[in-house]
Amino acid sequence: MKIRGVLLVMLGVAMLLDAGCKRQAGTGESFFPASNQVAGWATTGEIRTFEAADLWKYIDGDAERYLKAGVRRVSTADYKFQNKIDATVDIYNMGNAEGADTIFRAEPTVDGKSIQLGDAARLHNQSLVFRKGRFLVRIVAFEESAETEQALLQLGHGVELRLAR
Amino acid sequence: MNSRRGANRRDFLKQCLTGAAVLGASGRMGLLAAAEEGAALAKSKVVIAHDPMLRGTGTTVDSRRMLSLLDRAMQALFDRDNPIESWKKLVRPGDTVGLKVNALGGRGLSSNVQLVEAICERLQETGIKASDIVVWDRDSDEMEHVGFHVATGGNRVQCFGTDRVDYEQELAMYGSVGSRLSKILTQRCKVLINVPVLKDHDGAGVTIALKNMYGVIHNPNKYHPNGCNPYIADLNMMREIRSKMRLTICDATTACFEGGPGYKPEYSWKDNALLVSQDPVALDYTGWQVIERKRAEKGLKTLEGDKRTPNYITTAADAQHRLGTNDPRRIAVVEV
Numbered sequence: 001m002k003i004r005g006v007l008l009v010m011l012g013v014a015m016l017l018d019a020g021c022k023r024q025a026g027t028g029e030s031f032f033p034a035s036n037q038v039a040g041w042a043t044t045g046e047i048r049t050f051e052a053a054d055l056w057k058y059i060d061g062d063a064e065r066y067l068k069a070g071v072r073r074v075s076t077a078d079y080k081f082q083n084k085i086d087a088t089v090d091i092y093n094m095g096n097a098e099g100a101d102t103i104f105r106a107e108p109t110v111d112g113k114s115i116q117l118g119d120a121a122r123l124h125n126q127s128l129v130f131r132k133g134r135f136l137v138r139i140v141a142f143e144e145s146a147e148t149e150q151a152l153l154q155l156g157h158g159v160e161l162r163l164a165r
Numbered sequence: 166m167n168s169r170r171g172a173n174r175r176d177f178l179k180q181c182l183t184g185a186a187v188l189g190a191s192g193r194m195g196l197l198a199a200a201e202e203g204a205a206l207a208k209s210k211v212v213i214a215h216d217p218m219l220r221g222t223g224t225t226v227d228s229r230r231m232l233s234l235l236d237r238a239m240q241a242l243f244d245r246d247n248p249i250e251s252w253k254k255l256v257r258p259g260d261t262v263g264l265k266v267n268a269l270g271g272r273g274l275s276s277n278v279q280l281v282e283a284i285c286e287r288l289q290e291t292g293i294k295a296s297d298i299v300v301w302d303r304d305s306d307e308m309e310h311v312g313f314h315v316a317t318g319g320n321r322v323q324c325f326g327t328d329r330v331d332y333e334q335e336l337a338m339y340g341s342v343g344s345r346l347s348k349i350l351t352q353r354c355k356v357l358i359n360v361p362v363l364k365d366h367d368g369a370g371v372t373i374a375l376k377n378m379y380g381v382i383h384n385p386n387k388y389h390p391n392g393c394n395p396y397i398a399d400l401n402m403m404r405e406i407r408s409k410m411r412l413t414i415c416d417a418t419t420a421c422f423e424g425g426p427g428y429k430p431e432y433s434w435k436d437n438a439l440l441v442s443q444d445p446v447a448l449d450y451t452g453w454q455v456i457e458r459k460r461a462e463k464g465l466k467t468l469e470g471d472k473r474t475p476n477y478i479t480t481a482a483d484a485q486h487r488l489g490t491n492d493p494r495r496i497a498v499v500e501v
Binding site: 056059060061062063064065086088107108110111112124125126127138140141142143144 | 224269271272273366367368369372379385386389423424425426427428429430431432463464465
């Protein structure tokens with residue numbers, strides 16, 4: 001009976017691990033700011049995490065270059081700014097700083113500007129990409145407005161603070 | 166709805182048989198010579214329909230203008246004055262019609278919901294029952310995330326992902342590809358209409374019509390080596406796909422010239438256009454040239470210079486596949 005119980009527990013754990021995308025109810029110790037920890041920004045869904053082997057389920061077609069650069073996993077969460085701007089935050093754990101830099105440098109700078117955030121950062125009208133240590137962070141907004149850039153920057157700082165802990 | 170709302174095509178059609186040569190041959194031949202040669206050899210028509218005011222003064226696509234844009238594209242493709250007459254060339258009452266959308270790019274770069282609604286409206290006006298239309302992709306959650314409302318049962322347009330019905334147990338095979346096909350394709354569709362998005366693709370170079378069929382199988386992640394070549398061409402050779410595919414309506418309302426297939430606003434542009442063709446190879450070739458022009462405008466290398474030439478398009482046109490033509494002299498690009 002005892003062995004059967006252990007086997008059942010092991011089976012349960014295996015099934016949990018097999019779920020390609022994991023969802024977290026709360027932010028816990030995650031790097032994602034909770035609602036209003038960054039002024040005006042509120043989370044609008046669960047955090048989803050995809051391990052390297054399942055990255056294609058999130059970014060099929062784009063996954064290969066992350067895998068080559070050593071990605072371990074990506075976590076993603078949706079946000080809304082003052083009920084006006086929707087955004088998605090992706091935090092890639094690239095395993096080491098070199099991996100994060102590989103992805104960051106591979107992306108051409110088109111109409112973007114370098115800013116002081118993390119180890120290196122680029123800000124565009126509707127997106128912010130930065131790396132810090134082994135992490136690569138991409139924040140994409142779905143609406144363009146006069147406030148978008150500044151709001152993205154504030155959210156980026158909020159994420160960076162948590163990565164630094 | 167008044168199906169004759171669209172203006173007479175003579176009012177807006179601008180035949181542009183030189184289009185393929187202009188887009189693809191980069192001035193290698195004179196316009197006049199290209200026009201003559203194109204006229205003589207034209208086999209596959211690709212319509213590019215634009216509406217600079219598709220979003221009015223805002224950022225959201227206007228549903229009425231989208232319907233009008235679709236009508237223009239379809240009438241130009243089938244050379245008809247009436248949009249319903251165009252759709253009658255494709256489907257008939259009793260057909261079950263699948264619209265294979267692309268929701269993988271997430272919000273911002275997935276098949277436009279207003280476009281899909283417009284297609285469904287015209288299909289129903291052609292006599293297709295709402296419940297015989299299924300809008301689908303691989304995953305229902307992904308579809309919901311980009312604005313589609315999952316719906317099953319009842320007398321309404323069906324909308325769901327393969328996750329709801331699973332893939333066939335048996336492997337379908339052709340050449341280098343062995344995959345389980347979505348039961349939506351095998352069991353729910355007699356006619357397939359492909360509704361991809363015009364995108365750059367990190368591995369394949371571009372992802373437009375042919376590559377969108379990766380969303381039909383259970384193991385697309387296995388087929389990305391070597392720029393997805395010959396996998397994309399082989400996949401499109403599968404009987405269930407090839408025999409059902411009637412039309413591609415490529416969404417270029419927002420398109421992507423770099424960093425695809427996911428949405429990166431810095432590498433996207435609002436092209437406010439549709440590309441429509443019955444030849445998926447010709448459409449992919451033409452869409453590739455549109456992306457190249459945008460890359461040049463932005464100061465980026467060509468895809469060849471970036472070692473990402475979409476060679477699978479050539480393979481799809483070769484003697485073993487014959488899925489269509491990639492020869493610009495045999496493509497008539499019509500801009501309306």
